[in-house]
Amino acid sequence: MASVSSLGVGSGLDLESMVTKLMSAERAPIDALTTKITSAQAKISLFGTLSTKLSALQTAADTLQFPSRLAATKATSGDTSIVTATSAFGATAGTYGIEVTQLASAQKSFTQEYSAGTTFSPGSLSFTVAGTPAASIDLNEPGKTSYTLDEVRDKINAAKIGVTATVVNTSSGGQRMILTSDNSGAANGFSLTSGLTASGGQANLDGANFDTTTVGLARASAQDGLIKIDGIEVSSTTNVFTNVAGLSITANKVSTPGVSTSLKVETDNDKVVSAVKALVDAYNGIASTIKSNSAYNSSTKTAQPLNGDFAARTISSGLSGTLTTVPTELSSATYTTLSQLGVSLTQTGQLTLDETKLRQALSKAPSDVLTTLQAYGKAFSNSAGGMLNNDGVLTKRVTSLNDAVKIYKDNQAALEVRMVAIEKRFRAQFTAMDKLVAQFKSTSSQLTQMFNKSG
Structure with a gap:
Protein backbone atom coordinates (compact mmCIF):
# COMPACT_ATOMS: atom_id res chain seq x y z
CA MET A 1 0.00 0.00 0.00
CA THR A 73 -42.40 15.52 71.66
CA LYS A 74 -40.12 17.52 73.91
CA ALA A 75 -39.71 17.64 77.67
CA THR A 76 -38.86 20.90 79.42
CA SER A 77 -37.64 20.92 83.02
CA GLY A 78 -38.47 23.74 85.39
CA ASP A 79 -35.05 23.32 87.05
CA THR A 80 -32.38 21.57 85.02
CA SER A 81 -29.99 21.52 87.97
CA ILE A 82 -32.32 19.00 89.61
CA VAL A 83 -33.71 17.04 86.69
CA THR A 84 -33.54 16.92 82.89
CA ALA A 85 -35.45 14.71 80.50
CA THR A 86 -35.92 13.63 76.90
CA SER A 87 -39.17 12.33 75.52
CA ALA A 88 -40.00 9.59 73.06
CA PHE A 89 -42.74 9.82 70.44
CA GLY A 90 -45.28 8.11 72.66
CA ALA A 91 -44.80 10.38 75.68
CA THR A 92 -48.11 11.69 76.97
CA ALA A 93 -48.39 15.45 76.83
CA GLY A 94 -48.85 17.13 80.19
CA THR A 95 -47.04 18.61 83.15
CA TYR A 96 -45.54 16.36 85.81
CA GLY A 97 -44.14 17.11 89.24
CA ILE A 98 -40.72 15.48 89.78
CA GLU A 99 -39.01 15.16 93.15
CA VAL A 100 -35.56 13.59 93.42
CA THR A 101 -35.38 11.91 96.81
CA GLN A 102 -32.16 9.91 96.40
CA LEU A 103 -29.32 9.73 93.90
CA ALA A 104 -27.98 6.37 92.82
CA SER A 105 -24.43 5.58 93.88
CA ALA A 106 -21.89 2.80 93.56
CA GLN A 107 -20.32 1.32 96.69
CA LYS A 108 -17.01 2.93 97.56
CA SER A 109 -15.05 1.55 100.53
CA PHE A 110 -11.65 2.41 102.06
CA THR A 111 -9.20 0.16 103.79
CA GLN A 112 -7.50 1.33 106.94
CA GLU A 113 -4.35 3.37 106.47
CA TYR A 114 -1.25 1.20 106.16
CA SER A 115 2.20 2.53 107.03
CA ALA A 116 4.76 3.03 104.28
CA GLY A 117 6.47 -0.20 103.23
CA THR A 118 3.67 -2.49 104.45
CA THR A 119 3.58 -5.84 102.71
CA PHE A 120 1.05 -8.66 102.72
CA SER A 121 1.51 -12.39 102.93
CA PRO A 122 0.48 -14.69 100.09
CA GLY A 123 -3.16 -15.74 100.17
CA SER A 124 -6.41 -15.16 98.33
CA LEU A 125 -9.13 -12.54 98.06
CA SER A 126 -12.77 -13.54 97.82
CA PHE A 127 -15.28 -10.96 96.61
CA THR A 128 -19.04 -11.23 96.47
CA VAL A 129 -20.31 -8.77 93.85
CA ALA A 130 -24.00 -8.02 93.27
CA GLY A 131 -24.86 -10.95 95.50
CA THR A 132 -22.79 -13.44 93.50
CA PRO A 133 -19.41 -14.87 94.58
CA ALA A 134 -16.73 -13.73 92.16
CA ALA A 135 -13.75 -15.81 91.07
CA SER A 136 -11.13 -16.09 93.80
CA ILE A 137 -8.11 -13.82 93.33
CA ASP A 138 -4.99 -15.80 94.23
CA LEU A 139 -1.74 -14.18 95.32
CA ASN A 140 0.44 -17.28 95.54
CA GLU A 141 3.12 -16.93 92.89
CA PRO A 142 5.98 -19.43 93.27
CA GLY A 143 8.95 -17.99 95.15
CA LYS A 144 7.10 -14.77 96.07
CA THR A 145 6.78 -14.29 99.85
CA SER A 146 5.07 -10.89 100.04
CA TYR A 147 3.01 -8.38 98.07
CA THR A 148 2.82 -4.60 98.27
CA LEU A 149 -0.53 -2.81 98.37
CA ASP A 150 0.07 -1.68 94.77
CA GLU A 151 0.56 -5.30 93.69
CA VAL A 152 -2.64 -6.33 95.44
CA ARG A 153 -4.46 -3.51 93.57
CA ASP A 154 -3.11 -4.73 90.24
CA LYS A 155 -4.28 -8.29 90.93
CA ILE A 156 -7.80 -7.08 91.75
CA ASN A 157 -8.07 -4.95 88.61
CA ALA A 158 -6.67 -7.70 86.39
CA ALA A 159 -9.40 -10.06 87.61
CA LYS A 160 -12.17 -7.75 86.23
CA ILE A 161 -14.74 -8.89 88.77
CA GLY A 162 -16.80 -5.70 88.80
CA VAL A 163 -14.78 -3.91 91.47
CA THR A 164 -12.00 -1.41 90.70
CA ALA A 165 -9.13 -0.82 93.13
CA THR A 166 -6.99 2.30 93.46
CA VAL A 167 -4.25 3.17 95.95
CA VAL A 168 -3.79 6.68 97.35
CA ASN A 169 -0.86 8.03 99.34
CA THR A 170 -1.97 9.83 102.48
CA SER A 171 -0.60 13.10 103.81
CA SER A 172 1.01 11.21 106.71
CA GLY A 173 3.04 9.04 104.33
CA GLY A 174 0.86 5.94 104.51
CA GLN A 175 -1.38 4.27 101.93
CA ARG A 176 -5.04 3.37 101.58
CA MET A 177 -6.78 1.20 99.02
CA ILE A 178 -10.11 2.41 97.62
CA LEU A 179 -12.48 -0.25 96.28
CA THR A 180 -15.32 0.96 94.05
CA SER A 181 -18.09 -1.06 92.46
CA ASP A 182 -18.21 -0.70 88.69
CA ASN A 183 -22.00 -0.32 88.76
CA SER A 184 -24.31 1.80 90.87
CA GLY A 185 -27.48 0.54 92.54
CA ALA A 186 -28.40 -1.21 95.73
CA ALA A 187 -28.12 -4.63 94.14
CA ASN A 188 -24.56 -4.01 92.94
CA GLY A 189 -22.72 -3.78 96.25
CA PHE A 190 -19.78 -5.99 97.20
CA SER A 191 -18.10 -7.58 100.17
CA LEU A 192 -14.56 -8.87 100.70
CA THR A 193 -13.04 -11.72 102.62
CA SER A 194 -9.24 -11.77 102.64
CA GLY A 195 -6.57 -14.22 103.71
CA LEU A 196 -3.77 -11.67 103.37
CA THR A 197 -1.88 -10.85 106.57
CA ALA A 198 -0.34 -7.38 106.87
CA SER A 199 3.24 -6.97 108.09
CA GLY A 200 4.12 -5.12 111.28
CA GLY A 201 1.17 -6.46 113.21
CA GLN A 202 -1.29 -4.20 111.36
CA ALA A 203 -4.88 -5.26 110.71
CA ASN A 204 -5.27 -7.69 107.87
CA LEU A 205 -6.65 -6.61 104.49
CA ASP A 206 -10.28 -7.62 104.89
CA GLY A 207 -13.75 -6.23 104.40
CA ALA A 208 -14.23 -6.32 108.14
CA ASN A 209 -11.49 -3.72 108.44
CA PHE A 210 -12.96 -1.14 106.03
CA ASP A 211 -12.62 2.32 107.56
CA THR A 212 -16.09 3.63 108.35
CA THR A 213 -15.16 6.23 110.94
CA THR A 214 -12.49 8.59 109.58
CA VAL A 215 -14.05 11.95 108.82
CA GLY A 216 -13.52 13.29 105.28
CA LEU A 217 -13.36 9.98 103.43
CA ALA A 218 -15.75 10.10 100.44
CA ARG A 219 -17.34 6.75 101.16
CA ALA A 220 -20.56 5.74 99.39
CA SER A 221 -23.01 2.95 99.89
CA ALA A 222 -24.58 1.04 97.02
CA GLN A 223 -28.01 2.54 96.56
CA ASP A 224 -30.66 3.08 93.92
CA GLY A 225 -31.78 6.41 92.57
CA LEU A 226 -35.29 7.36 93.72
CA ILE A 227 -37.64 9.93 92.27
CA LYS A 228 -41.31 10.69 92.71
CA ILE A 229 -43.47 11.46 89.68
CA ASP A 230 -46.60 13.18 90.85
CA GLY A 231 -46.04 11.46 94.19
CA ILE A 232 -45.45 7.97 92.74
CA GLU A 233 -42.00 6.61 93.63
CA VAL A 234 -39.82 5.16 90.86
CA SER A 235 -36.42 3.56 91.34
CA SER A 236 -33.41 2.99 89.08
CA THR A 237 -29.96 1.48 89.59
CA THR A 238 -28.57 4.62 87.92
CA ASN A 239 -29.59 8.26 87.92
CA VAL A 240 -31.28 7.80 84.57
CA PHE A 241 -34.88 6.62 84.73
CA THR A 242 -36.01 5.16 81.41
CA ASN A 243 -39.41 4.21 80.02
CA VAL A 244 -41.24 6.35 82.53
CA ALA A 245 -44.38 7.53 80.75
CA GLY A 246 -42.37 7.68 77.52
CA LEU A 247 -39.67 9.78 79.18
CA SER A 248 -36.01 9.32 79.97
CA ILE A 249 -35.41 11.32 83.14
CA THR A 250 -31.97 12.16 84.51
CA ALA A 251 -31.69 13.06 88.19
CA ASN A 252 -28.90 15.58 88.80
CA LYS A 253 -29.27 16.36 92.49
CA VAL A 254 -31.61 15.70 95.41
CA SER A 255 -34.62 18.02 95.64
CA THR A 256 -35.51 20.07 98.66
CA PRO A 257 -37.72 17.69 100.67
CA GLY A 258 -41.33 17.98 99.64
CA VAL A 259 -40.57 20.34 96.74
CA SER A 260 -41.11 19.09 93.20
CA THR A 261 -39.82 20.40 89.89
CA SER A 262 -42.18 20.77 86.95
CA LEU A 263 -41.57 18.71 83.82
CA LYS A 264 -43.65 19.76 80.83
CA VAL A 265 -44.16 17.36 77.92
CA GLU A 266 -45.57 18.73 74.67
CA THR A 267 -45.50 18.19 70.94
CA ASP A 268 -42.25 19.42 69.43
Missing part, protein backbone atom coordinates in the same frame (compact mmCIF):
# COMPACT_ATOMS: atom_id res chain seq x y z
CA ALA A 2 1.39 3.39 -0.96
CA SER A 3 2.29 5.71 1.85
CA VAL A 4 0.04 8.67 2.63
CA SER A 5 2.70 11.10 1.45
CA SER A 6 3.01 9.49 -2.05
CA LEU A 7 -0.69 8.97 -2.81
CA GLY A 8 -1.62 11.17 -5.81
CA VAL A 9 1.96 11.93 -6.88
CA GLY A 10 1.63 10.10 -10.16
CA SER A 11 -1.74 11.50 -11.16
CA GLY A 12 -1.33 14.93 -9.64
CA LEU A 13 -4.74 14.56 -7.96
CA ASP A 14 -5.47 15.16 -4.27
CA LEU A 15 -6.25 11.51 -3.69
CA GLU A 16 -5.42 11.69 0.05
CA SER A 17 -8.19 14.22 0.57
CA MET A 18 -10.57 11.98 -1.40
CA VAL A 19 -9.71 8.99 0.82
CA THR A 20 -10.26 11.10 3.94
CA LYS A 21 -13.69 12.23 2.73
CA LEU A 22 -14.70 8.73 1.70
CA MET A 23 -13.62 7.33 5.10
CA SER A 24 -15.52 10.10 6.86
CA ALA A 25 -18.66 8.99 5.05
CA GLU A 26 -17.94 5.36 5.86
CA ARG A 27 -17.53 6.26 9.58
CA ALA A 28 -21.03 7.76 9.78
CA PRO A 29 -22.46 4.63 11.50
CA ILE A 30 -19.63 4.74 14.07
CA ASP A 31 -20.28 8.43 14.74
CA ALA A 32 -23.97 7.69 15.12
CA LEU A 33 -23.14 5.04 17.71
CA THR A 34 -20.91 7.53 19.55
CA THR A 35 -23.87 9.91 19.75
CA LYS A 36 -26.03 7.11 21.13
CA ILE A 37 -23.38 6.19 23.71
CA THR A 38 -23.04 9.80 24.82
CA SER A 39 -26.82 10.11 25.14
CA ALA A 40 -27.15 6.87 27.10
CA GLN A 41 -24.31 7.79 29.44
CA ALA A 42 -25.89 11.18 30.09
CA LYS A 43 -29.11 9.43 31.03
CA ILE A 44 -27.25 6.98 33.28
CA SER A 45 -25.63 9.91 35.07
CA LEU A 46 -28.99 11.63 35.55
CA PHE A 47 -30.62 8.46 36.82
CA GLY A 48 -27.75 8.18 39.29
CA THR A 49 -28.64 11.66 40.50
CA LEU A 50 -32.31 10.67 40.72
CA SER A 51 -31.36 7.56 42.68
CA THR A 52 -29.60 9.73 45.25
CA LYS A 53 -32.56 12.08 45.44
CA LEU A 54 -35.05 9.22 45.77
CA SER A 55 -32.97 7.83 48.64
CA ALA A 56 -33.13 11.26 50.28
CA LEU A 57 -36.91 11.27 49.82
CA GLN A 58 -37.19 7.81 51.37
CA THR A 59 -35.09 8.91 54.35
CA ALA A 60 -37.28 11.99 54.86
CA ALA A 61 -40.42 9.86 54.52
CA ASP A 62 -39.13 7.32 57.04
CA THR A 63 -38.59 10.10 59.56
CA LEU A 64 -42.31 10.82 59.33
CA GLN A 65 -43.30 7.17 59.12
CA PHE A 66 -41.50 5.85 62.20
CA PRO A 67 -42.38 7.42 65.55
CA SER A 68 -38.97 6.52 66.99
CA ARG A 69 -37.30 8.71 64.35
CA LEU A 70 -39.66 11.64 64.54
CA ALA A 71 -39.88 11.63 68.36
CA ALA A 72 -42.16 14.60 67.99
CA ASN A 269 -43.79 21.49 66.64
CA ASP A 270 -40.41 22.68 65.37
CA LYS A 271 -39.24 19.12 64.84
CA VAL A 272 -42.43 18.16 63.02
CA VAL A 273 -42.24 21.22 60.76
CA SER A 274 -38.59 20.47 60.03
CA ALA A 275 -39.41 16.87 59.12
CA VAL A 276 -42.22 17.92 56.78
CA LYS A 277 -39.98 20.53 55.17
CA ALA A 278 -37.34 17.83 54.55
CA LEU A 279 -39.95 15.75 52.72
CA VAL A 280 -41.04 18.76 50.64
CA ASP A 281 -37.43 19.63 49.74
CA ALA A 282 -36.63 16.04 48.77
CA TYR A 283 -39.75 15.82 46.58
CA ASN A 284 -38.91 19.12 44.88
CA GLY A 285 -35.35 17.99 44.24
CA ILE A 286 -36.64 15.06 42.21
CA ALA A 287 -39.32 17.08 40.40
CA SER A 288 -36.90 19.85 39.37
CA THR A 289 -34.27 17.37 38.16
CA ILE A 290 -36.77 15.56 35.93
CA LYS A 291 -38.36 18.77 34.63
CA SER A 292 -35.11 20.57 33.76
CA ASN A 293 -33.71 17.49 32.01
CA SER A 294 -36.89 16.70 30.07
CA ALA A 295 -37.24 20.03 28.27
CA TYR A 296 -37.28 20.56 24.48
CA ASN A 297 -36.03 23.72 22.79
CA SER A 298 -38.19 24.28 19.72
CA SER A 299 -35.90 27.04 18.43
CA THR A 300 -32.77 24.92 18.38
CA LYS A 301 -34.70 21.67 18.00
CA THR A 302 -32.68 20.10 20.81
CA ALA A 303 -33.99 17.91 23.61
CA GLN A 304 -32.62 17.34 27.08
CA PRO A 305 -31.48 13.76 27.95
CA LEU A 306 -34.70 12.72 29.72
CA ASN A 307 -37.07 14.19 27.15
CA GLY A 308 -39.66 11.51 26.38
CA ASP A 309 -37.97 8.99 28.68
CA PHE A 310 -40.54 6.51 29.96
CA ALA A 311 -38.75 5.83 33.27
CA ALA A 312 -38.48 9.52 34.11
CA ARG A 313 -42.21 9.98 33.40
CA THR A 314 -43.01 6.92 35.51
CA ILE A 315 -41.03 8.27 38.48
CA SER A 316 -42.71 11.66 38.19
CA SER A 317 -46.22 10.28 37.88
CA GLY A 318 -45.58 7.75 40.65
CA LEU A 319 -44.63 10.42 43.17
CA SER A 320 -47.48 12.63 42.04
CA GLY A 321 -49.88 9.73 42.52
CA THR A 322 -48.57 9.08 46.01
CA LEU A 323 -49.18 12.72 46.89
CA THR A 324 -52.77 12.73 45.66
CA THR A 325 -53.83 9.25 46.81
CA VAL A 326 -55.30 9.07 50.31
CA PRO A 327 -53.74 6.17 52.27
CA THR A 328 -56.33 3.58 53.22
CA GLU A 329 -55.60 3.97 56.93
CA LEU A 330 -56.76 7.60 56.73
CA SER A 331 -60.25 6.85 55.38
CA SER A 332 -61.87 8.12 58.59
CA ALA A 333 -59.07 10.41 59.82
CA THR A 334 -59.46 14.07 60.69
CA TYR A 335 -56.85 15.01 58.08
CA THR A 336 -56.86 12.91 54.92
CA THR A 337 -54.65 15.01 52.64
CA LEU A 338 -51.34 16.80 53.03
CA SER A 339 -52.90 19.95 51.63
CA GLN A 340 -54.97 20.16 54.81
CA LEU A 341 -51.68 20.42 56.67
CA GLY A 342 -50.23 23.12 54.45
CA VAL A 343 -48.43 20.99 51.84
CA SER A 344 -49.66 21.98 48.37
CA LEU A 345 -48.67 21.20 44.79
CA THR A 346 -48.05 24.22 42.56
CA GLN A 347 -48.64 24.49 38.82
CA THR A 348 -44.89 24.11 38.29
CA GLY A 349 -44.95 20.67 39.87
CA GLN A 350 -43.23 21.82 43.06
CA LEU A 351 -44.50 21.41 46.61
CA THR A 352 -44.87 24.35 48.97
CA LEU A 353 -45.25 24.29 52.73
CA ASP A 354 -47.46 26.72 54.62
CA GLU A 355 -45.81 26.50 58.05
CA THR A 356 -48.49 28.62 59.69
CA LYS A 357 -51.21 26.23 58.58
CA LEU A 358 -49.22 23.22 59.77
CA ARG A 359 -48.50 24.77 63.17
CA GLN A 360 -52.15 25.68 63.61
CA ALA A 361 -53.15 22.07 62.96
CA LEU A 362 -50.49 20.85 65.39
CA SER A 363 -51.77 23.18 68.08
CA LYS A 364 -55.35 22.08 67.50
CA ALA A 365 -54.96 18.29 67.14
CA PRO A 366 -51.32 17.13 67.32
CA SER A 367 -52.08 13.41 67.43
CA ASP A 368 -54.32 13.66 64.34
CA VAL A 369 -51.62 15.54 62.45
CA LEU A 370 -48.99 12.96 63.35
CA THR A 371 -51.28 10.11 62.30
CA THR A 372 -51.65 11.68 58.84
CA LEU A 373 -47.95 12.42 58.49
CA GLN A 374 -47.08 8.84 59.45
CA ALA A 375 -49.44 7.47 56.79
CA TYR A 376 -48.02 9.67 54.03
CA GLY A 377 -44.50 9.00 55.25
CA LYS A 378 -45.14 5.30 54.80
CA ALA A 379 -46.66 5.85 51.36
CA PHE A 380 -43.75 7.94 50.07
CA SER A 381 -41.19 5.56 51.56
CA ASN A 382 -42.83 2.59 49.83
CA SER A 383 -43.08 4.51 46.55
CA ALA A 384 -39.44 5.61 46.54
CA GLY A 385 -38.25 2.22 47.75
CA GLY A 386 -40.19 0.46 45.01
CA MET A 387 -38.49 2.58 42.37
CA LEU A 388 -35.06 1.89 43.82
CA ASN A 389 -35.25 -1.85 44.42
CA ASN A 390 -33.95 -4.42 41.96
CA ASP A 391 -37.29 -4.68 40.16
CA GLY A 392 -37.93 -0.96 40.30
CA VAL A 393 -38.33 1.32 37.29
CA LEU A 394 -35.12 3.25 37.96
CA THR A 395 -32.95 0.17 38.47
CA LYS A 396 -34.34 -1.53 35.38
CA ARG A 397 -33.84 1.59 33.29
CA VAL A 398 -30.20 1.97 34.31
CA THR A 399 -29.59 -1.73 33.61
CA SER A 400 -31.17 -1.33 30.18
CA LEU A 401 -29.03 1.71 29.39
CA ASN A 402 -25.83 -0.02 30.51
CA ASP A 403 -26.70 -3.00 28.30
CA ALA A 404 -27.31 -0.66 25.37
CA VAL A 405 -23.97 1.09 25.87
CA LYS A 406 -22.22 -2.28 25.82
CA ILE A 407 -23.94 -3.25 22.57
CA TYR A 408 -23.10 0.13 21.00
CA LYS A 409 -19.44 -0.22 21.95
CA ASP A 410 -19.28 -3.80 20.67
CA ASN A 411 -20.79 -2.65 17.36
CA GLN A 412 -18.30 0.19 17.18
CA ALA A 413 -15.41 -2.17 17.73
CA ALA A 414 -16.66 -4.41 14.91
CA LEU A 415 -17.09 -1.42 12.60
CA GLU A 416 -13.60 -0.16 13.40
CA VAL A 417 -12.19 -3.47 12.17
CA ARG A 418 -14.26 -3.06 9.01
CA MET A 419 -12.96 0.52 8.58
CA VAL A 420 -9.38 -0.74 8.43
CA ALA A 421 -10.26 -3.11 5.60
CA ILE A 422 -12.24 -0.45 3.74
CA GLU A 423 -9.44 2.13 3.98
CA LYS A 424 -6.95 -0.48 2.84
CA ARG A 425 -9.16 -1.24 -0.20
CA PHE A 426 -9.59 2.47 -1.02
CA ARG A 427 -5.87 3.10 -0.85
CA ALA A 428 -5.11 0.08 -3.02
CA GLN A 429 -7.63 1.22 -5.63
CA PHE A 430 -6.38 4.81 -5.65
CA THR A 431 -2.77 3.66 -5.77
CA ALA A 432 -3.52 1.50 -8.81
CA MET A 433 -5.38 4.38 -10.45
CA ASP A 434 -2.53 6.75 -9.59
CA LYS A 435 -0.04 4.45 -11.28
CA LEU A 436 -2.28 3.98 -14.33
CA VAL A 437 -2.80 7.71 -14.74
CA ALA A 438 0.94 8.21 -14.38
CA GLN A 439 1.54 5.66 -17.17
CA PHE A 440 -1.02 7.40 -19.39
CA LYS A 441 0.63 10.72 -18.77
CA SER A 442 4.05 9.24 -19.58
CA THR A 443 2.77 7.65 -22.81
CA SER A 444 1.05 10.88 -23.80
CA SER A 445 4.27 12.79 -23.24
CA GLN A 446 6.24 10.35 -25.39
CA LEU A 447 3.69 10.52 -28.23
CA THR A 448 3.70 14.27 -28.10
CA GLN A 449 7.47 14.33 -28.45
CA MET A 450 7.36 11.89 -31.36
CA PHE A 451 4.77 13.98 -33.22
CA ASN A 452 6.74 17.12 -32.63
CA LYS A 453 9.91 15.57 -34.13
CA SER A 454 8.08 14.15 -37.11
CA GLY A 455 6.50 17.50 -37.80
